Amino acid sequence: MLSWEKTSFKTLAIENDGYGGICQRAWIEVNDQALIYNVQQLKSLLSAKTQLMGVVKADAYGHGACKISKTILEAGVNWLAVATLPEGIELRLAGIKAPILILGAIDRPEQIRAIAHWQLQPTICKPQQALVFSETLSYQTEPMPVHLKLDTGMSRLGTPWQQAVEFVKFVQGLPNLKIASIYSHLATADNLDQTVMKQQHQRFEEAIGFCGFSGKNFSGNIRLHLANSAATLTDSALHYDMVRVGLAIYGLYPAPHLQDKINLKPVMQVKARVTQVKTIEAGTGVSYGYQFIAPKQMSLAVVGIGYADGVPRNLSNKMKVIVRDQLIPQVGAITMDQLMLDVSAIPDLETGEVVTLLGQVGKYQISAEDWANTLGTISWEILCGFKNRLPRIAV
Ligand SMILES: Cc1ncc(COP(=O)(O)O)c(C=O)c1O
Numbered sequence: 302m303l304s305w306e307k308t309s310f311k312t313l314a315i316e317n318d319g320y321g322g323i324c325q326r327a328w329i330e331v332n333d334q335a336l337i338y339n340v341q342q343l344k345s346l347l348s349a350k351t352q353l354m355g356v357v358k359a360d361a362y363g364h365g366a367c368k369i370s371k372t373i374l375e376a377g378v379n380w381l382a383v384a385t386l387p388e389g390i391e392l393r394l395a396g397i398k399a400p401i402l403i404l405g406a407i408d409r410p411e412q413i414r415a416i417a418h419w420q421l422q423p424t425i426c427k428p429q430q431a432l433v434f435s436e437t438l439s440y441q442t443e444p445m446p447v448h449l450k451l452d453t454g455m456s457r458l459g460t461p462w463q464q465a466v467e468f469v470k471f472v473q474g475l476p477n478l479k480i481a482s483i484y485s486h487l488a489t490a491d492n493l494d495q496t497v498m499k500q501q502h503q504r505f506e507e508a509i510g511f512c513g514f515s516g517k518n519f520s521g522n523i524r525l526h527l528a529n530s531a532a533t534l535t536d537s538a539l540h541y542d543m544v545r546v547g548l549a550i551y552g553l554y555p556a557p558h559l560q561d562k563i564n565l566k567p568v569m570q571v572k573a574r575v576t577q578v579k580t581i582e583a584g585t586g587v588s589y590g591y592q593f594i595a596p597k598q599m600s601l602a603v604v605g606i607g608y609a610d611g612v613p614r615n616l617s618n619k620m621k622v623i624v625r626d627q628l629i630p631q632v633g634a635i636t637m638d639q640l641m642l643d644v645s646a647i648p649d650l651e652t653g654e655v656v657t658l659l660g661q662v663g664k665y666q667i668s669a670e671d672w673a674n675t676l677g678t679i680s681w682e683i684l685c686g687f688k689n690r691l692p693r694i695a696v
Contacts (some may be wrong), residue, residue: 488501
């Protein structure tokens with residue numbers, strides 16, 4: 302058989318991949334069982350009164366928000382959080398009925414009316430914003446549930462904790478809003494040194510104490526919440542009435558020192574296919590800028606995934622992938638849609654074979670954290686880099 306015939310035969314086999322051929326080039330595998338397991342692990346840390354909010358902003362950290370939301374709600378998550386109005390609408394359009402908090406700041410009347418229409422719940426960061434909400438919603442018969450954000454030290458959204466009492470009283474005095482929760486966000490919960498986190502906790506306690514809310518009991522009216530993944534794993538005193546968990550749901554630890562708290566399983570695997578295999582001679586340059594020159598004759602594989610899919614270009618020449626049962630080095634600059642591998646160790650490699658970029662095959666595992674460590678960034682950024690150009694397949 303001629304080699305091109307062999308290739309087209311293989312391509313045909315790929316099209317019959319059971320997913321209508323969408324796994325022909327590159328894809329993300331979302332492990333539902335791992336997702337459910339992670340939710341159960343997290344819930345085992347929480348007391349019966351503490352609800353679990355799944356943070357599904359940024360397309361569920363690159364995993365695909367609608368599908369992830371449905372699965373985690375079925376697994377026992379009580380609330381969802383998104384960053385933007387369109388993210389919330391996307392979930393409603395997918396038929397999701399659970400309460401959805403928008404974490405970002407919104408203050409335009411047309412957006413406020415959309416929040417009401419889609420029955421989403423906004424974050425209110427300052428009195429002026431609350432006023433705009435209340436005035437805009439004068440046509441409503443029911444008050445809108447709103448979530449007041451206090452800044453206890455993150456220096457991002459929120460009213461300074463010292464002004465909590467005035468803020469709460471002001472919103473309570475407005476006709477078209479009702480306070481559903483008061484919350485704050487921690488800046489350093491994943492640090493081994495807990496000094497700042499303890500200070501923020503103390504400020505939150507003070508603020509809600511001055512407002513007359515107990516930090517320990519949800520009375521059925523106003524929920525209190527403070528913890529992200531790291532704080533949820535660190536200390537149950539930070540759990541209050543609800544925890545807002547993102548990263549841990551997706552099976553990653555916010556920091557190495559938190560790994561013994563519960564067992565988590567990575568949900569995302571990133572895979573792509575070999576699209577061409579060729580032999581190159583010693584001295585041959587590979588990819589843009591010739592950042593790699595073959596030191597000897599070698600076998601090169603082209604793979605159909607690149608930085609436009611979410612593989613950071615700065616990993617060029619620094620990453621390994623798993624092919625069959627081997628760790629294989631990537632060589633040359635990662636391009637927009639493709640990257641190259643030195644596959645000299647697998648002489649019989651064929652077009653169409655699967656390459657695992659993130660995930661586990663046999664004894665090898667490559668995690669978003671490994672990439673983050675190489676790049677000097679955080680695993681959150683690696684996950685969010687995977688946009689919906691890659692189809693997501695539930696496995
Ligand atoms: C306000 C807020 N709460 C909770 C989270 C979830 O954080 P994590 O992914 O560390 O659990 C985020 C994420 O950035 C956030 O912005």
